[in-house]
Amino acid sequence: MITLVLASSSPYRRELLLRFKLPFDVFSPDIDESPYIGENAKEISVRLAREKAFKVAPHYSNSLIIGSDQTAECQDQIIEKPNTHELAIKQLQLLSGKVVTFYTSLCLLNTQTKKLQECVVDFEVKYKELNLEIINSYLLKEQPYNCVGSVKSEGLGITLLDYIKGEDPTALIGLPLIKLSNMLRNESVTF
Incomplete structure (x- = not known):
């Protein structure tokens, strides 16, 4: 039985x-996520997804490792996780009224066959014009300090956005999950 990790x-x-209602293990890869000189946001995302999968792979044989x-x-400015309230305020002030492109990379590594499947899903997000009162109110309620772009679109953060475009x-x-389900099917995983 192949293990999903x-x-x-x-x-x-x-x-x-x-x-997906599938059993899986979770293993924190603990990698350095610092960007390389000259690397753009999309390149960083692809590299880190792959590094996460390969860092965990030695701990699991006959497994499918998911890196993302x-x-x-x-x-042209890379947007990262703010990590603090103060940095989230600055980030949301910067993004106010602007379009942001999110890159979510996915890597599925079969540790037995060494087969690697990879993709990047782009998502365009337009932030509303945000004043300090709106920003503070949102941050105190949701505290999205570990979220790229300081917003949780699946929660109250949706109220800070004009639109989202993506597949x-x-x-x-x-x-x-759409891309991941296709990758898992390529590895004969049934749902």
């Missing part, structure tokens, strides 16, 4: 993967 410490990815990462970009809403949350 989520190479992530993200509670959001864990919650999303539960939707999300980055974002606005006007898979779960990609914006952090794990593109």
